[in-house]
Amino acid sequence: MKRSVAILSSAVLVVALMTGCGKAEDNAQPNQNAASQTDGNKQGNQAADANDPLTQFPKLTLPYTGDAKAAFVEYQGGTVTGQEFEEFLRVINFMNPQQGTMIEAADNEALKAFAREYTATKILASRSDDAMKKEAKALAEKTFEKIKGQYMSFLGKDEAKFNKLMEGQGVTKEMVTNQMALINESITVLKKNISDDTLKQKYDQMDKASRTIASVRHILISTEKRKPEEALKIANDLEARLKKGEDFAKLAKEFTDDPGSKETGGLYENADVSQWVPEFKNAALTQKVGEVGPPVKTSFGYHIIKVENRKEKTFDEMKEELRANALEAGYDAFGKNELDKLIVKYNLPQSNNEAAKK
Numbered sequence: 001m002k003r004s005v006a007i008l009s010s011a012v013l014v015v016a017l018m019t020g021c022g023k024a025e026d027n028a029q030p031n032q033n034a035a036s037q038t039d040g041n042k043q044g045n046q047a048a049d050a051n052d053p054l055t056q057f058p059k060l061t062l063p064y065t066g067d068a069k070a071a072f073v074e075y076q077g078g079t080v081t082g083q084e085f086e087e088f089l090r091v092i093n094f095m096n097p098q099q100g101t102m103i104e105a106a107d108n109e110a111l112k113a114f115a116r117e118y119t120a121t122k123i124l125a126s127r128s129d130d131a132m133k134k135e136a137k138a139l140a141e142k143t144f145e146k147i148k149g150q151y152m153s154f155l156g157k158d159e160a161k162f163n164k165l166m167e168g169q170g171v172t173k174e175m176v177t178n179q180m181a182l183i184n185e186s187i188t189v190l191k192k193n194i195s196d197d198t199l200k201q202k203y204d205q206m207d208k209a210s211r212t213i214a215s216v217r218h219i220l221i222s223t224e225k226r227k228p229e230e231a232l233k234i235a236n237d238l239e240a241r242l243k244k245g246e247d248f249a250k251l252a253k254e255f256t257d258d259p260g261s262k263e264t265g266g267l268y269e270n271a272d273v274s275q276w277v278p279e280f281k282n283a284a285l286t287q288k289v290g291e292v293g294p295p296v297k298t299s300f301g302y303h304i305i306k307v308e309n310r311k312e313k314t315f316d317e318m319k320e321e322l323r324a325n326a327l328e329a330g331y332d333a334f335g336k337n338e339l340d341k342l343i344v345k346y347n348l349p350q351s352n353n354e355a356a357k358k
Contacts (some may be wrong), residue, residue, distance in 0.1 A: 010321035043165040053155055054165050060093040062086065066349035073119045074344040080119055088118050091176055094169045094183065105139045108351045115348055120339050124186035138182030140177040148174075191323070199322045204316045209320065212273045214284045214310040217248050217266040222257035222301040235302035237295075248306055252357070257301065268310075284310070308350050 055138065066072065066082045073080035093100030106114065148162060155161040167173065203211070219238055221231040237256060242248055249265025256262050273284045279298045283305045288291045295302040 005079070012249050039042050054161060054168065057165055057169065058258060059169055061104050062089065062351050063351050064349040070347060072348050073115050073346055075119055075123065076342045076344060078122065080115060080122065084270060085115060087171075087175055088179065090169065091171050091179055094166070094171045094176070095272055105353060106351055107165065107353050108348070111351050112346060113345065116339070116343070119343060120335065121182055121186045123339070123342060124189045125182045127189045129184040132185055132188045133181070136181045136188060140180035143180055144173060144177050161196050178235065187327065189221070190327050190334070193322055194317070194326045198339050199319055199326065202322050202326070203318060208312065209274045209281060209285060210272075211312050212310060212328065213270050213313060214273050215267065215269045215308040216271065216284050217246075217252065217256070217306045217308060218261065218268075218280075219248075219252045219256045219266050219304045220258040220301055220304075221255070221295075224257075224301070230296060231302050232297075234339075235304055239292060239294060239306050242304065242324065244304070248292075273310075280305070283307075319327055 019129075066086075068081065068086065070082045071079040072082050072085050084110070089103050093103060102110070103114070149163065151162050152159065208275060210231075221235045221238070223231045239249060241251065249267070252266030253262060256266055261268055271282050276284060277298050278297050283293060283296045283303075283304040284307055287305060287307045289310055290305045291305050292304065296301070296305055297303075297313070
C-alpha cells in the first residue's frame with residue numbers, strides 16, 4: 001500500500017491545498033466504543049433531502065470496532081490511541097472523501113499502513129522545536145480558512161451548512177488545525193536538512209530532458225487497427241497537407257487517434273518532455289520549433305509533430321519541485337532506516353472487510 005493514501009501524500013507536501021488529518025476533539029467521549037459512533041444513519045445530522053449538497057459528504061463508517069482508550073500502536077516514546085486513530089481517519093475523510101472511500105474498504109493490511117503513516121507523522125513532529133511548532137500552527141490556521149472557502153463555494157456561501165457538514169462528519173476546526181499543524185511540523189523537520197545548495201546540486205545533475213518543458217501539437221495515426229504501412233501513408237499525406245498550410249488543430253481533431261489531445265487540436269501545452277516515450281521525447285527536444293516534422297514512429301503508431309515552443313526550466317522554477325522530491329526521499333529514508341525500528345507493537349483491531357476477502 002503506497003503511503004500516498006495515508007499522510008505524507010503530494011497533497012500534504014503542497015500543504016496549502018485541501019489536505020489535513022485530525023487530532024483530539026475536546027468533547028470526545030474517551031470511553032465510547034468506536035463502533036457506536038458509526039452505527040445508525042450514516043448521514044448523521046445532515047439533511048435528508050437528496051438535493052442537499054450535504055448528503056454528498058456522509059460520515060465515515062469505520063471498518064473496525066475498537067476501544068478508544070486502547071493503544072493501537074506502541075512506539076518508543078509514545079502510543080497512538082484508538083481515539084487518535086479514529087479522529088485521524090475521520091478528518092482524512094473530511095478533507096478528501098475519495099480517501100474516505102478507501103478507508104471504509106480497508107483490510108487489515110491497509111489499516112496497518114494508515115496507522116504506520118500516522119505514527120511516522122507523530123514521531124517526526126515530536127522532533128520539532130518551538131519555532132517550528134508556532135509556524136506550523138499559523139500555517140494550519142491559514143490552510144483551514146482556504147479549505148473552508150472551498151467548501152463554502154460548494155455550499156452556496158452558507159456558513160450554517162458548513163458548520164452542519166462538519167458536525168455531521170464528526171470533526172471540529174480544532175481537530176483539523178491540530179492535525180495539519182502536526183503534519184506541518186513533520187514536514188518542517190524533514191525540510192531542515194534540505195538546503196538550496198543541495199537542491200542546486202540535484203538540478204545540475206539532471207539531464208536536459210528532465211529540465212525541459214514544451215508545447216507540442218501532434219497527430220497520432222495508430223497501428224493498433226491498421227497495418228504499419230497504411231498508417232505511415234496516412235501520416236505522410238497529413239504531413240504534406242500541413243506543410244501546404246492546412247490548420248493543424250483542425251486536422252488533429254479529424255484524424256488523430258490520441259483521445260488525450262483530440263479536443264485540444266493535438267496540443268499538449270507546457271508539458272514535461274521526460275514523460276513521453278523515447279522517440280516522441282527526442283522529437284520534442286530536437287525538432288525545430290514552429291516546423292512540422294516527418295512522421296515519428298513509436299509503439300503507438302506514427303506521429304506528426306509540431307513543436308510550438310520549448311524551454312529549459314531554470315533552477316528557481318524547479319526549486320520547489322526538487323524540494324518536494326527531496327522531502328519524499330527524506331521520508332522514504334526515515335521509513336526504511338528508523339520508523340519500523342521505533343515501532344514496538346501494533347494492536348490494531350481486525351478489519352470488518354477481512355471476511356469479504358474469503
